[in-house]
Amino acid sequence: MMRSGRTLLMPNVVLTLAVCATLALGQSQSGNVVTSAKYTSPYDAFMKMNRLPEAFGKDDNGADYWGFLESRLGNQAGRILIKRPAKGFSDDAFRGWLSFIRTSGNATGIGNCVECHRVPDFTDRQKHNIGTAKEPLETPSLRGVAGKKSFFRDGSASTLEEAIARHVAAAQVAQQDKRSGVEVEVGKIALSEREIGEVAAFLRSIQEVPREQFRQYLIDVVIQPVELNFSD
Numbered sequence: 756m757m758r759s760g761r762t763l764l765m766p767n768v769v770l771t772l773a774v775c776a777t778l779a780l781g782q783s784q785s786g787n788v789v790t791s792a793k794y795t796s797p798y799d800a801f802m803k804m805n806r807l808p809e810a811f812g813k814d815d816n817g818a819d820y821w822g823f824l825e826s827r828l829g830n831q832a833g834r835i836l837i838k839r840p841a842k843g844f845s846d847d848a849f850r851g852w853l854s855f856i857r858t859s860g861n862a863t864g865i866g867n868c869v870e871c872h873r874v875p876d877f878t879d880r881q882k883h884n885i886g887t888a889k890e891p892l893e894t895p896s897l898r899g900v901a902g903k904k905s906f907f908r909d910g911s912a913s914t915l916e917e918a919i920a921r922h923v924a925a926a927q928v929a930q931q932d933k934r935s936g937v938e939v940e941v942g943k944i945a946l947s948e949r950e951i952g953e954v955a956a957f958l959r960s961i962q963e964v965p966r967e968q969f970r971q972y973l974i975d976v977v978i979q980p981v982e983l984n985f986s987d
Contacts, residue, residue: 789970797843798960800972804838809875817870821858831981839979840972844960849979851957854950867943872897886925886937901959915955
């Protein structure tokens with residue numbers, strides 16, 4: 756419709772343009788996230804879409820990191836706020852992530868993994884005695900670990916689940932024999948068989964993918980229920 760030499764837009768046209776502008780802005784922001792991302796796994800997409808801290812704060816340890824995220828997630832429990840990629844980061848992976856970063860409690864679901872496998876590189880680059888070798892070993896990065904065909908230096912574990920179960924067994928040694936030399940942080944690990952599978956699912960979610968696939972992870976999302984029903 757024309758009036759006084761100007762083009763007047765009907766309300767529905769204006770609305771359409773506004774929606775298009777919003778989508779264009781979202782695509783631009785998503786593009787910036789993809790371009791600037793250091794890592795491009797489904798896990799990294801999950802962290803970015805929820806704006807969760809991807810690294811430790813200055814002078815923080817694993818307990819500090821878990822404490823912050825426990826508070827953040829506790830405030831959102833039962834509310835539709837947490838999202839995850841529709842593919843590549845399953846409900847099991849989400850629950851495995853919780854166990855991976857959980858550092859304390861009197862129940863199972865405690866991996867205390869983040870104490871040594873510090874995000875975002877999943878290593879603290881320090882040597883530790885974790886009970887799986889005769890001498891302290893430098894913490895390996897878990898980035899890409901799902902692509903390995905065997906685990907530990909001697910290849911004695913053939914699956915992620917078996918490797919995690921070995922850490923759980925080492926934790927029991929640390930708890931029962933303080934003179935074993937196994938570090939006290941290892942003794943905090945307490946995972947059930949089901950939780951071992953969930954942690955394995957999480958570790959498979961930190962496998963890098965091409966940036967275009969990473970962008971798709973950021974676009975295709977589902978709502979993740981948050982239930983922090985720890986029995987401690």
